[in-house]
Amino acid sequence: MAKAKTTAYFCQSCGYESSKWMGQCPACREWNTFVEEPVAPSKNAGKLQKRTANEPVKLSSIETNTEDRIHTGIHELDRVLGGGIVAGSLILVGGDPGIGKSTLLLQVCQNLSTQNRKVLYISGEESLRQIKIRAERIGSFTNDLLLLCETNLEVIEGAINRMKPEIVIIDSIQTMYREDVSSAPGSVSQVRESTSTFMQIAKGMNISIFLVGHVTKEGVVAGPRVLEHMVDTVLYFEGDRHAAYRILRGVKNRFGSTNEIGVFEMREKGLAEVANPSEFMLNGKPEGASGSVVACSMEGTRPILIEIQALVCHSNFGIPRRTAAGTDFNRVNLLMAVLEKRVGLQLSACDAYVNLAGGIKMNEPAVDLGIVMAIVSSFKNRPIDDKTIVFGEVGLSGEVRAVNMAEQRVLEAKKLGFETVILPKVSLDSLPDIKGIVLKGVKTVRDAIGLIG
Numbered sequence: 045m046a047k048a049k050t051t052a053y054f055c056q057s058c059g060y061e062s063s064k065w066m067g068q069c070p071a072c073r074e075w076n077t078f079v080e081e082p083v084a085p086s087k088n089a090g091k092l093q094k095r096t097a098n099e100p101v102k103l104s105s106i107e108t109n110t111e112d113r114i115h116t117g118i119h120e121l122d123r124v125l126g127g128g129i130v131a132g133s134l135i136l137v138g139g140d141p142g143i144g145k146s147t148l149l150l151q152v153c154q155n156l157s158t159q160n161r162k163v164l165y166i167s168g169e170e171s172l173r174q175i176k177i178r179a180e181r182i183g184s185f186t187n188d189l190l191l192l193c194e195t196n197l198e199v200i201e202g203a204i205n206r207m208k209p210e211i212v213i214i215d216s217i218q219t220m221y222r223e224d225v226s227s228a229p230g231s232v233s234q235v236r237e238s239t240s241t242f243m244q245i246a247k248g249m250n251i252s253i254f255l256v257g258h259v260t261k262e263g264v265v266a267g268p269r270v271l272e273h274m275v276d277t278v279l280y281f282e283g284d285r286h287a288a289y290r291i292l293r294g295v296k297n298r299f300g301s302t303n304e305i306g307v308f309e310m311r312e313k314g315l316a317e318v319a320n321p322s323e324f325m326l327n328g329k330p331e332g333a334s335g336s337v338v339a340c341s342m343e344g345t346r347p348i349l350i351e352i353q354a355l356v357c358h359s360n361f362g363i364p365r366r367t368a369a370g371t372d373f374n375r376v377n378l379l380m381a382v383l384e385k386r387v388g389l390q391l392s393a394c395d396a397y398v399n400l401a402g403g404i405k406m407n408e409p410a411v412d413l414g415i416v417m418a419i420v421s422s423f424k425n426r427p428i429d430d431k432t433i434v435f436g437e438v439g440l441s442g443e444v445r446a447v448n449m450a451e452q453r454v455l456e457a458k459k460l461g462f463e464t465v466i467l468p469k470v471s472l473d474s475l476p477d478i479k480g481i482v483l484k485g486v487k488t489v490r491d492a493i494g495l496i497g
């Protein structure tokens with residue numbers, strides 16, 4: 045009989061398994077990601093089959109009720125989750141170290157335990173004392189919150205079986221390990237096996253589980269992308285380290301819309317919700333300055349106004365310098381090429397710096413027109429009226445294309461006291477009559493520039 049293999053090579057990016065080392069992963073095309081990890085025959089090999097051997101049931105006989113959602117008491121989080129935590133769901137919360145994942149989840153525990161729900165917070169990273177110190181910063185807790193510092197999955201499974209909590213927090217998935225998987229915690233096989241264990245617990249016992257996941261410098265949850273496929277919901281916590289606000293973005297959600305964002309501010313006493321992000325983002329906008337314009341981006345179902353700043357100046361070098369912060373660098377280059385070719389602006393000898401104020405990241409095409417206007421305003425040194433917002437997608441021929449949800453964007457601008465909106469002509473034609481705000485439809489970039497003189 046052939047000797048059973050004891051090791052295999054795993055792609056650290058997507059979890060692809062191979063019997064030999066390879067330079068490039070055939071599945072995700074990443075280079076140099078294969079690491080040798082031991083594979084031990086799983087003791088649970090037959091177990092999974094037994095658990096899933098249920099009888100088929102009729103769709104109509106399955107009962108659902110929306111009350112199943114558990115409200116966390118943090119509206120911004122509930123919004124990103126699609127209305128609250130769905131019982132029995134597995135939620136991955138990813139983000140850079142120090143961004144506030146543990147703080148947010150401890151605040152969730154605080155709120156849920158005051159609703160008399162049984163919550164178990166399992167930490168593999170901090171000691172009980174450290175958690176207590178953090179909890180004291182955040183505020184008062186009821187006495188019912190259960191804490192456990194443990195990384196061994198068998199012990200954790202035992203504790204969950206005994207305590208039967210409604211909600212479990214695992215901080216973090218990379219510290220958890222199963223004894224029957226012989227590779228180190230944090231490796232692909234460990235993370236994958238641990239996640240699948242938690243999935244079985246979540247589905248089998250109808251417990252909602254939050255998994256904290258660390259992010260690599262490329263911005264994905266460390267280790268396998270398989271993790272994202274396994275869980276029901278993936279939330280990313282992002283934000284500029286130097287800015288106070290944090291954005292929680294839903295990247296995948298089986299129970300709600302994706303790309304929904306929640307905005308928080310890190311304060312002395314934990315995370316506070318920002319109920320009106322547009323107002324927050326526009327705070328400190330300079331008045332009458334050239335190269336500054338307000339644009340509107342839809343994040344999920346919510347319109348958010350942001351200030352786009354551009355600085356265009358003559359380049360002292362042969363190759364002009366260009367940077368883009370908060371938006372796609374290539375997109376900025378493309379828009380400058382459109383301006384050069386279709387409007388005739390001599391931008392090729394200019395340095396250009398484009399920045400979304402506040403360090404927020406937005407990639408919706410509707411901000412194109414805002415970027416274009418900011419660049420032109422800086423190039424011509426002509427300020428754009430402070431009470432004007434712009435939105436629209438720009439095409440390669442210099443045409444301004446329609447964007448969706450134009451009405452919500454206009455209403456948001458009106459709510460915040462703006463007086464004029466420059467928008468695609470096509471979108472304007474489909475809008476109902478909105479009073480109290482001037483709408484200017486434009487067909488091309490040239491038209492839009494004509495409006496600022």
Ligand code: TYD
Nearest residue numbers: 141142143144145146147181311312313314
């Ligand atoms: P943390 O939740 O530990 O981050 P993560 O779990 O994502 O690694 O957040 C830690 C940061 O938040 C740290 O830099 C201190 C700061 N912080 C506050 O500013 N106020 C607070 O009340 C708390 C608890 C943390």
Ligand code: MG
Nearest residue numbers: 145146169215
């Ligand atoms: Mg933490």
